Amino acid sequence: MSLDYIRETYKVPAVLNGRVRYSGDAFQREGTIVGARNAHLEVQLDGDDFAGNYHPTWKMEYLPAQPAPCKGNCQTWIGNRSTGHIQCADCGRPKP
Structure with a gap:
């Protein structure tokens, strides 16, 4: 699946290199969208050297450009x- 699919299906402003804030852990973390896979976002959270797979709407905030x-x-x-x-x-x- 692509970022286009994610934008259309979930009505979110997901774009490559877009910034997000994820609050599904014990504390909020910001990161960068680096891709999409299986209708999920691939996000590299700040401080990590790998990208994780995140649902586009679950505890995900899209930050302004x-x-x-x-x-x-x-x-x-x-x-x-x-x-x-x-x-x-x-x-x-x-x-x-």
């Missing part, structure tokens, strides 16, 4: 004082 990276119009900078490395908080480009 993040804004697109700044694409060179950098406004917010972050850095490490000890190394002096400063980069854009949105796109990661080093500060000139």
